Amino acid sequence: xxxxxxxxxxxxxxxxxxxxxxxxxxxxxxxxxxxxxxxxxxxxxxxxxxxxxxxxxxxxxxxxxxxxxxxxxxxxxxxxxxxxxxxxxxxxxxxxxxxxxxxxxxxxxxxxxxxxxxxxxxxxxxxxxxxxxxxxxxxxxxxxxxxxxxxxxxxxxxxxxxxxxxxxxxxxxxxxxxxxxxxxxxxxxxxxxxxxxxxxxxxxxxxxxxxxxxxxxxxxxxxxxxxxxxxxxxxxxxxxxxxxxxxxxxxxxxxxxxxxxxxxxxxxxxxxxxxxxxxxxxxxxxxxxxxxxxxxxxxxxxxxxxxxxxxxxxxxxxxxxxxxxxxxxxxxxxxxxxxxxxxxxxxxxxxxxxxxxxxxxxxxxxxxxxxxxxxxxxxxxxxxxxxxxxxxxxxxxxxxxxxxxxxxxxxxxxxxxxxxxxxxxxxxxxxxxxxxxxxxxxxxxxxxxxxxxxxxxxxxxxxxxxxxxxxxxxxxxxxxxxxxxxxxxxxxxxxxxxxxxx
RNA sequence: GGCGUUAUGGUGUAACUGGUUAACACGUCGCCCUCUCAAGGCGAAGAGUCCGGGUUCGAGCCCCGGUAACGCUACCA
Numbered sequence: 014x015x016x017x018x019x020x021x022x023x024x025x026x027x028x029x030x031x032x033x034x035x036x037x038x039x040x041x042x043x044x045x046x047x048x049x050x051x052x053x054x055x056x057x058x059x060x061x062x063x064x065x066x067x068x069x070x071x072x073x074x075x076x077x078x079x080x081x082x083x084x085x086x087x088x089x090x091x092x093x094x095x096x097x098x099x100x101x102x103x104x105x106x107x108x109x110x111x112x113x114x115x116x117x118x119x120x121x122x123x124x125x126x127x128x129x130x131x132x133x134x135x136x137x138x139x140x141x142x143x144x145x146x147x148x149x150x151x152x153x154x155x156x157x158x159x160x161x162x163x164x165x166x167x168x169x170x171x172x173x174x175x176x177x178x179x180x181x182x183x184x185x186x187x188x189x190x191x192x193x194x195x196x197x198x199x200x201x202x203x204x205x206x207x208x209x210x211x212x213x214x215x216x217x218x219x220x221x222x223x224x225x226x227x228x229x230x231x232x233x234x235x236x237x238x239x240x241x242x243x244x245x246x247x248x249x250x251x252x253x254x255x256x257x258x259x260x261x262x263x264x265x266x267x268x269x270x271x272x273x274x275x276x277x278x279x280x281x282x283x284x285x286x287x288x289x290x291x292x293x294x295x296x297x298x299x300x301x302x303x304x305x306x307x308x309x310x311x312x313x314x315x316x317x318x319x320x321x322x323x324x325x326x327x328x329x330x331x332x333x334x335x336x337x338x339x340x341x342x343x344x345x346x347x348x349x350x351x352x353x354x355x356x357x358x359x360x361x362x363x364x365x366x367x368x369x370x371x372x373x374x375x376x377x378x379x380x381x382x383x384x385x386x387x388x389x390x391x392x393x394x395x396x397x398x399x400x401x402x403x404x405x406x407x408x409x410x411x412x413x414x415x416x417x418x419x420x421x422x423x424x425x426x427x428x429x430x431x432x433x434x435x436x437x438x439x440x441x442x443x444x445x446x447x448x449x450x451x452x453x454x455x456x457x458x459x460x461x462x463x464x465x466x467x468x469x470x471x472x473x474x475x476x477x478x479x480x481x482x483x484x485x486x487x488x489x490x491x492x493x494x495x496x497x498x499x500x501x502x503x504x505x506x507x508x509x510x511x512x513x514x515x
Numbered sequence: 516g517g518c519g520u521u522a523u524g525g526u527g528u529a530a531c532u533g534g535u536u537a538a539c540a541c542g543u544c545g546c547c548c549u550c551u552c553a554a555g556g557c558g559a560a561g562a563g564u565c566c567g568g569g570u571u572c573g574a575g576c577c578c579c580g581g582u583a584a585c586g587c588u589a590c591c592a
Contacts, residue, residue, distance in 0.1 A: 034592050069591055134590075141589095150517045150588070176590055194520075203518050203588090211590040218592050242519060242587035265521080265585095272584060303527060303540095310529045310539080324528085324540055341528075344585065348526050351541045361554075 027059025029233050032066045032222065035077030038283035038494060039084035041347065042237060042267055042275060045301045048331075049264060049340075050235045051090050055332045062229060063095035065106045066222070068215045078106075084284035088294045089328050094229075102229040107221050114216040117224050117254070118177045118209060126253035127209055129175045130157040131168050153178065153206045177210035179219075179246065179253075187245040192233075192262045193340055199245040207246050219243060223250040226259060235262040235337070238344075239274075262337065265305050268344040275347050278501065286494035290409065291376050295327065296356035302331045303351075306341035309334055325358060376407065384490040388482035402482055406491055410499065411477030412506060418473040420466045429507055431462055432470060436500045444493040446485040474503045 029050040033043045054061040063085075065078055082097055094100025104110055121127035130153075141151045158180065160168075168175070181204045188198040209220040216224075226234060241263050251258040269279040281287065287297055302308060303324060308331065310323075326334070363371060373379075389402050405411050419428050434456060442452040457467040472484045475496065481487060488496050 032592090036592075066592070072591065130590095137590085145516085148516055152588085174590095178590095191520095197519070199518070205588075208590050213590075215590090217590070222592090237586095238520070239586055239592090263520085268585080270526080274585070300527095306528060308528085343521055343523095345528090346526055348541080351527060354541055357554095 025230070025232050027054060027057040027233060028062065028229065028231050029054050029059060029235055030062035030064055030226070030229065030231050032064040032225075033081050034066045034069065034072070035074055035081060036069065036072040037074055037077055038285050039077075039081045041282050041284060041287075041301070043081065044085065044088055044090070044284055044297070045267055045304060046235065046237055046264060047085055047090050048088075048298060048301050049307075049337060051092075052332055052335050053233065053235060053337050054093075056335075059232075060093040061091075062100070062102075062231070063092040063097075063105065064225060064229070065096050065108075066218065067106060067108045068217070068221055070213065070215065080285060084288070087284070087288055088298045090298075107216070107225065110221070110225070111214060111216075113228070114210065114221055114224060115214070118216070118220065121179075121209070121253055122177065124253065126180050126249075127177050128158060128160070128180055129165060129168075130178045130206075130208075131160075131173050131175045132156055150203075155206065158206065174212040176208045176212050178206045179209055179249065181206050181246075181249060187248050189244055189248050189258075189261060191241070191244075192260050193338070193342060194263070197241065197244070199242075201245075204245050204249070207243075209250075219246050219250065223247050223254075227251070227254070227256050231259050233260045233262060235264065238263045238266050264340065265342050265344045267304060267347045270346055270348065272344065272346065274344075277497075279505070280347055280349070281494070281498050283494045285492070286498055289375070289492050289495050290498075291371075292352070292356050293359045293371065296352065296359045298328055298331075299326060299359075300352045300355050302326065302335065304345040304347065307335045307337060307339050309336070309339075325355070381490070385482075388486055388490070392482060405476040405478070405481065406487065410502060411475075412503070413473045413477045417477070417479055418470060420469065423466070425507075428470060429504070431460060431467075432474065432500070433504055434460065435467075435471060436497065436504065439493075439500070440497060444489060446489060449485050449488065471500075474500055 031043065031047045031050050033039070051061050053059070065081075067073055067078070078096070085092075092098065094102065094105060096103075096105040099105075107114075118127065122129070136156070137153075140154045144151045144154075157178070182201045184201060186198050186200045187204070188196050191197050207219055208217050210216055225231075244261060244263075248258060267275040269275055271279065273279070275282055277283070281290075284297075288294075308326065360368065360371075385403050385406055386399075389399065392402055393399065400407075415425060418432075419425050423431075435453065438452050438456050439449065442448050453467055453471070454464060456462075457464055462470075468484055469479060471488075472481050473479060475481070475484070475488065475491070491499075
């Protein structure tokens with residue numbers, strides 16, 4: 014049993030953080046965890062820090078960071094320290110802190126709690142396969158755990174690439190306190206020798222996270238439940254450095270309707286989508302506040318006076334009444350139906366003037382209408398026909414009939430498969446006409462779909478018709494988040510239809 | 516497979532330190548209002564609290580044992 018009672022001193026000023034990775038669109042899960050952290054800090058006069066965890070260069074998306082800032086601000090969340098506003102413990106972007114991690118890696122190397130590992134990816138993969146075949150848990154085999162000095166020096170002299178791994182004790186266990194569920198124990202035999210520093214010189218989440226939380230004086234780590242299993246690694250790391258560790262709060266994971274962890278396949282998860290599709294930020298933040306409990310239940314008096322009001326509250330009201338320790342631990346389903354209802358309540362509460370403004374700032378903004386108008390100027394004969402060609406860009410959803418989306422020489426089944434492939438390609442394609450055209454044509458060639466069939470299918474799904482303004486330009490204007498959502502909805506709807514036919 | 520977490524109607528939540536027929540909201544259905552559709556009003560159906568034991572006068576709340584779902588099991592976070 015490892016000692017673990019030391020936590021941040023209770024009198025220390027509260028400091029919390031969220032640490033999103035800029036790997037794509039800002040995620041509702043980030044907003045949810047952000048909201049809880051924000052409330053916790055505001056309730057206690059503490060500081061809320063935003064840290065960008067951009068240590069994964071393979072998944073890094075350059076535009077992502079700004080989108081995260083924008084989305085959180087849109088929801089009304091503000092931070093006291095971060096890459097954009099600075100602060101006393103910066104830099105707040107992990108890619109700018111590599112020297113710090115290197116130094117800390119060296120500390121662990123020096124005190125024997127970590128070691129250099131020269132195993133190649135192939136070695137590791139081979140060992141992994143052997144273990145899986147033998148029905149053993151895949152674990153680092155420990156090849157480099159106790160290399161002698163001479164071997165290490167000669168490997169280094171040969172410039173062999175290496176990673177730094179944590180030297181997890183072979184025996185005993187680590188217990189930590191989760192503030193929401195009590196003590197949680199992991200046997201060390203179930204904790205792998207985690208990679209701390211990758212061979213590219215960047216740290217992994219585990220190292221960077223612990224080092225930064227310590228250096229930034231974080232007192233409470235409020236994060237998603239998926240991190241519970243790696244918390245013992247973090248505890249071990251704090252101990253290896255001889256640091257006190259923060260309190261840990263693991264929030265339940267948002268779920269799809271089928272209870273799996275929320276995912277884009279089954280739910281729009283991009284905050285950009287919600288914004289562009291015309292959800293009000295108050296509604297989204299209110300809905301997030303409903304997830305997992307935390308707000309006090311309505312008193313009998315409130316019920317008599319209209320209990321409906323008890324589920325509608327502003328960010329300020331949340332700060333006043335939300336209680337983090339009252340969080341429910343069962344993963345709440347992120348149910349669009351209720352969010353839409355909430356949104357409609359907020360919409361109706363707007364003054365007519367404010368409602369009109371909301372429209373003009375989003376789905377009918379000058380910019381949006383201007384972009385659309387350039388597409389159709391040469392395609393209509395009277396201005397009155399504006400809506401004829403552009404309705405699909407102003408609607409929330411369209412669903413083409415089968416005779417529209419299935420090409421003449423194709424079956425519905427193969428068409429659906431190809432559509433799914435288009436979707437997969439578009440997800441990872443830069444949202445410009447040039448990039449999309451290239452990617453789509455490449456896919457078409459590989460799967461022997463003619464350009465005409467290829468583009469017509471997309472057109473049908475996006476516009477609901479075989480006739481529309483230029484496809485790629487329309488997609489750019491409609492936006493990546495909404496376009497992908499429409500394609501996914503089409504897939505899901507067809508799947509459901511196919512199932513009901515069976 | 517291993518480890519961990521969780522478990523109240525279809526969904527989100529409630530139920531004081533165990534105490535009457537498990538409450539509220541969303542959704543669904545019906546009726547009213549109404550030129551339509553929403554909104555609004557009224558009403559209904561829907562869980563006996565994952566299952567099985569135990570403690571107790573009494574258990575959704577406590578204990579034991581299962582099951583299921585979810586998460587983790589990467590040089591991703």
